[in-house]
Amino acid sequence: MKDKKLKKVDLIFECNDCKPVEVLEKTLKRDQDEIILDIIDSGLKGRGGAGFPTGLKWKFTKNEDSAIKYVICNADEGEPGTFKDREILSRVPEKIFVGMAICGYAIGAKEGFLYLRGEYNFLLKDLNATLDKFNAQVKDLGLDFTISIKSGSGAYICGEESAxxxxxxxxxGEPRNKPPYPTVAGYNSKPTVINNVETLAYVTMICRLGAQQFKDMGTNDSRGSKVFSVSGDTPIAGIYELELGMTVQEFVNEFGDGDTKAVQVGGASGSCVPRKNFADTIIGFEGIPTGGSMMIFNSSRSMYNVLHDYLEFFAEESCGQCSPCxxxxxxLLKGIEAVKRKERNPQYLEDLKKLAATMKLASKCGLGQSVANPFTSIVDNFKEEIIY
Amino acid sequence: MSEYLVNLKINDLSVSVPEGTTILDAAKKLNFRIPTLCHHPDLTVAGNCRVCVVEQKGSRALVASCATPVSEGMEIFTNSRKVRDARKNVIELLLSEHNADCTKCFKNGNCELQDLASEYRVGDHVFIDLVKTSARHEIDISSPAIQKDDSKCIRCQRCVRTCHEIQHVSALAVVNKGEHQAISTFLNKPMNDVVCTNCGQCINRCPTGALAERSYLDQVWDMINDETKHVIVQTAPAVRVALAEPLGFDPGNRVTHKMVSALKHIGFDSVLDTDFTADLTIMEEGTELLTRLKKALVDGDKSVKLPMTTSCSPGWVKFIEHTYPSLLDNVSTCKSPQQMFGALAKTYYAQKKGLKAQDIVSVSIMPCTAKKYEADRPEMRDSGYKDVDYVLTTRELAMMIKQAGIDFESLPDMEYDRIMGDSTGAAVIFGATGGVMEAALRTAYEIVTGSEVPFKNLDILPVRGFEGVREASVTIDGCTPEWSFLEGVELKCAIAHGLENAYQLMKAVYEGKANYHFIEIMACPGGCLGGGGQPIPTNEEIRSKRAQAIYAEDSGLPLRKSHDNPEVQQLYKEFLGAPLGHKSHTLLHTHYKGRKRY
Structure with missing residues (x-):
């Protein structure tokens, strides 16, 4: 696995004879269970970050006995440092819609929604134009499935599925108690599949190329490829589709500016990998998973400032519902400020780490549970920068 | 709940509970107490305080026991190291944003957060004090009934759920997110300028002192100590069955005469009974109902509105003013017993006792916070003075008794003073949902037929109970000549308690889908016995014990029909003339004001 080299892939954005609707037409001729088995077999895991096996999600929802089911595309791309869904939405929206329609067909849903991040409303006009055409095509294909778009209002927490x-x-927009999970009671308390933009685009590609081709890429735990948003201290910031399974070192070799000190994998809610761990850290579910955000920091950056920014973000974007979060x-925010100002002694960082652990254990949703990732990884690896 | 049993282990002990049971309730069955803050048995589950987290074998994160249903083979640990550490941390966090000025707090000694802090020995201030650095400091005292102190709020949202789920009011809601998240009102307006009905159900469910009644305890002590004032006190029916709770007795104890004793000891010049004006209310309201029926059925007067609803619950009155202003003519014009009492105290009582009205201070002890608002309404000055000067809750009276150093248990029983101290069983049951209906039926039926209501021992069981909306009907049989138009009429009644239920019932009336003659509505669940001024905690079990006590009080009294109250009879003879007479109209009836939702 270690010798796996960084490999660029072109599935999501490739558009040579790219006719997603033909994929839909072809797929609609197949048996529903067979499609779901294919998706399970491909090893596709949710590309939003949490990595739940997509096919299983579909299977659970299909098995629910309900006349009404929904397919929802989560396009509330709010994780700091990720901007790949925006690109997919603007460049290959049909691949997303086809993925949704395939899902609708497979699980027996008649309605689909794309929940669009409020800040992406500038995409609405084009998306709706594509969608109008697409809905008509779906109708022509004889599938009873209609997609519409709902706009969010800019809260990070609304990317959490139940919120x-x-x-x-x-x-x-407040997360719900789980269980019940969306596959049982999601939107309007009906069985719902909710998938990330990129996941649905991959569904279309898996249905076009077959599960095997997808499965051949990546590692055991992280099959296929993934779209990364690369930002920070890099001469080539942008969006890249890469085969999963590379190490942070390989990534840095390709994208770093030669002075990389740390990479924040997975956005503000992800983990910070310091230089000493680059070679041993796999980007993927066996190492550090990411929804796509890769932020590169060189030695001119203060990791105190980085952490401070993240914590400010979380303090504002927590829905405020549950006490730990x-x-x-x-x-955590005021705590590192106090240590920096010498109002609390460095030992206080240990109390804060315990607090972060409590948040991971006791918070109601993924937001509060993941604040410990950046906090602990930055404090552990860059303690001096936090204190002095 | 399902018949299907689920087997699980909690702290290595096996237990079987019906499918759908929460871990919290399953643990209760094994006598493992798990602390909670946002959980309340009257409300839907929130799962947001995270104090009740427990460890589930195989799960990375801890789970909220209040919000997680049991599953087959589950293994739960309620007291593992992981659980204790996290729980203590959460409590420390809550305290860091809580204004823990406990000694100055009205809820000192009756605070769920304080209890937890003490249980977990949260002594040192681990975390940074967020209260001092925040702007959430101003206490909203705009309302004469409820005060809201955000610095004590732990954002459990029990109040929000109460206001929405039980009361259909939604005066309180969550605003903003993250560090700015707060419980607020529409456009952050003061409590007195929003749809709040002052019912105080939020206070009853607030685990801390963020919501509390506006207390007039000090003012009342001042009046008692003022030699120039004649201070009288009236006690509402539901107080006598709940006052014992904060004084250390189990729920369901009746302490009517010990309470009278305590009030005398405290120094009130005259201890009187709201029951007296409850009986009077029945005379006025019963007559009003019969008059409306006559006008509608015999005279064909289209301006008369039916069904007629009761008006003794001031939370309900403000609710309908906001919610269905077009139905205000359906509401009885009778003042509540408290306000009838107040108006008579400074007229009839003053006259009989040879006192000047301005020297009388009229205090009432109520299970209610809306009564504080009601006493402040500009319409409530028909005596020429503020009819009721101060309203104290049951909780405030308990505090007063403690302050006075009275050993409540050893107090001798004492009788109410005269005049305006007589009561009947019909008045006592005003304290329970359905009670006004039952009292009204006992009297109206007898006025119309000359004989008692056809129910064994006068107990009109169909109107009793805690069902949210109840219907009952009585067929009138054997009318006297004057009321012959009612012969054979089936008098249709409905009862609702809790404003969500009231809303459902009035919606049906508004839409023309209900053909009742008479409706009783109480703003609070269970009626006044579950009022917003009652001891904390209040829950279904406690409400039902208080209800049992109320009905026991009724059946133990020699007089059980309002029209039999000798002092009421005397009042009409000497002062009022007849029900709905001129003087009654001036002193005992009122009008309402349409209000907007926003």
Whole structure:
């Protein structure tokens, strides 16, 4: 595995004889269970970051006995440092819609929604134009499935699936208690498949190329390729589709500026990998998973400032509902400020790490649970920068 | 709940519970107490305080026991190292954003967060004090009934759920996110300028002192100590069955005469009973109902509105003013017993006792916070003075008794003073949902037929109970000549308690889908016995014990029909004339004001 080299791939954006609707037409002739088995077999895991096996999600939802089911595309791309969904939405929206329609067909849903990040409303006009055409084509194919778009209002938390449902239902965007999971009770409390933009685009490609071709890429735990948003101290910031399984070192060799000190894998809620761990850290589910955000920092950057920015972000974007997250984020932020100002002694960082661990254990949703990732990884690896 | 049993282990002990049971309730079955803050048995599950987290074998994160249903083969640990550490940390966090000025807090000694802090020995201030650095400091005292102190709020949202789920009011809601998240009102307006009905159900469910009644305890002590003032006190029916709770007794104890004793000891010049005006309300309201029926059925007067609804619950009155202003003519014009009492205290009582009205201070002890608002309404000055000067809750009275150093248990039983101290069982049951209906039926039926209601022992069981909306009907049989138009009429009644239920019922009336004659509505679940001024905690079990006590009080009284109250009879003879007479109209009836939702 270690000798795997960074390999660029072109599935998502490739458009040579790219006719997604033909993929749909072809796929609609197949048996639903067979499609789901194919998706399971491909090893495709959710590309939003959490990495739940996509095919299983579909299978669970299909098995639910309900006349009404939904397919939702999560296009609330809010993780700091990720901007790949925006690109997929603007360049290959049909691949997303086809993925949704295939899912609708496979699980027996008649309605699909694309929940679009409020800040991406500038894409609405083009998306709706494509969608109008697409909905008509779906109808022509004889599939009873219609997609519409709902706009968010800019809250990070609404990317969390159950908060997204609440927002779609016109309520405050707050995560729900789980169980029940979306496959049982999602939007309007009906069985719902909710997949990330990129995941659905991959579904289309898997249905076009077959599961095997996808499965041949990547590693055991991280099959296929993935789209990365590369930013920070790099001469070639941008969007890249890469085969999964590379190490951070390979990534840095390709994208770094020669002075890379750390890479934040997975956005603000991901983990910080310091130079000493580059070679041993795999980007993927066996190492550090990412929804796509890769932020590169060189030695001119203060990791205190990086962490401070992240914590400010979380303190503001926590929905505020559960106490560990609402208060914990503020305490971590004010805590490192106090240590920096020498109002608390460096030992206080240990209390804060315990707090971060509590947040990971006791928070209601992924937001609060993941604040410990950047906090602990930055504090552990760059303690001096935090204190002095 | 499902019949299907789920087997699980909690702290290595096996237990079987019906499918759908939460871990919290399953643990209760094994007598493992798991602390909670955002959980309340009257409300839907929130799972947001995270104090009740437990360890589930095989799960990376801890799970909220209040929000997680059991599953087959589950293994739960409620007291592992992981659980204790996380729980203590969460409590420390909550305290860091909580204004822990406990000694100055109204809820000192009755605070769930304080209990947890003490249980977990959270002594040192681990975390940075977020209260001092925040702007959430101003206490909203715009309302005469409820005060809101955001610095004590732990954002458990029990109040929000109460206001929405139980009361259909939604005066309180969550605003903003993250560090700015707060419980607020529409456009952050003061509590007195929003749809709040002052019912105080939020106070009853607030685990801390963020929501509390506006207390007038000090003012009342000042009046008692003022030699120039004649201070009288009236006690509402539901107080006597709940006052014992904060004084260390189990729920369901009746302490009517010990309470009278305590009030005398405290120094009130005269200890009187709201029951007296509850009986009077029945005379006025019963007559109003019969008059409306006559006008509608015999005279064909289209301006008369039916069904007629009760008006003794001031939370309900403000609710309908906001929610269905077009139905205000359906509401009885009768003032509540508290306000009838107040108006008479400074007229009839003053006259009989040879006192000047301006020297009388009229205090009432209520299970209610909306009564504080009601006493402040500009319409409530028909005596020429503020009819009721101060309203104290049951909780405030308990505090007063403690302050006075009275050993409540050893107090002798004492009788109410005269005049305006007589009561009947019909008045006592005003404290329970359905009670006004039952009392009204006992009297109205007898006025119309000359004989008692056809129910064994006068107990009109169909109107009792805790079902949210209840219907009952009585066929009138054997009318006297004056009321012959009612012969054979089936009098249709409905009862609702809790404003969500009231809303459902009135919606049906508004849409013309209900053909009742008479509706009783109480703003609070269970009626006044579950009022917003009652001891904390209040829950279904406690409400039902208080209800049992109320009905026991009723059946133990020699007089059980309002029209039999000798002092009420005397009042009409000497002062009022007849029900709905001129003086009644001036002193005992009122009008309402349409209000907007926003």
């Amino acid at each position: 997204l449902f609440e927002s779609m239902e016109g309520k405050r 609402r208060i914990g984020c503020q305490q």
